[in-house]
Amino acid sequence: MIKAFTNAPDPTTRALEFIRLFMLLLVLVGWVMYPLELLILGHWAKSWQSWLPFLLAVPGVISTALIILDRKTPWIRIFFITTMWVSVFVGAFGAYFHIVWNFDDEVSWEFDKAMEAVAGARPVLAALAFTHMGITGLLSVYRAN
């Protein structure tokens, strides 16, 4: 990414590469900050599901750093794109299960009860931050040859 930005032949390509690089740097910051926050909040609990954000952050940081440095090597692209897709789904599943686990007794998708669950102890949009990072990463490498 850095090379593509510095070697951009025209203003259009430079703007495109600048956006890509900046967004990937944001994703990299996210991969560091979110696990740090989760660690402080004690998200590393007994259930295996609670470990997922941490486990995902490891390939997340590595693949994002690698793609910033070299986006041409096929295995790096595959590694990065796979990690980002996993992040998209982990975030979406995380949000869903946060809502489900927030229901007091039985799961009910009536508006009032669902909104109560959304406002429960487990934050719903926070899980979607991983989906956001995944989408941002995928958009940043979309047709980046």
Added chain:
Amino acid sequence: MIEALIRAKDEQDRLLELVRSSFLLLCAVGFVFYGLEHWVLKHYLESWQSKIPLFLSLVGFPLTAAMFLHRGPLVRYPFLLWMGVSLLAGMMGAFFHLQWNAQDAEVTIWSLSGFREAFDGARPVLAALAHTHIGAVGLIVGLTINDK
């Protein structure tokens, strides 16, 4: 944005406009979802500070939506200004969430243990930075557009 996407003169230009539009769409979705979340979480309290996130969304979403229809200076400059406001509001929100958590716990954020305790408080710290994230993305999209 839509017009620029349709009128793109070559493949590279089209790709740039597509990437810009996609990131702008993420900003718009962010303003809707964060606004909705603050409403569900009853963040609209008596203090004026608690009303800021909702106002950021109420102004931010229409401005972002307007960028899809017209991105001339009349829309883009207010959009850029609001993205700057969102960026700063997010940072200040994170700081004050931390500060107020520290006050509740009677610790100082200027020590490691105090910072950690304040971070673990009732007010989420990184959540406020979501507005900084939206602002930064919007600024990057807006600043790379020129009027020519």
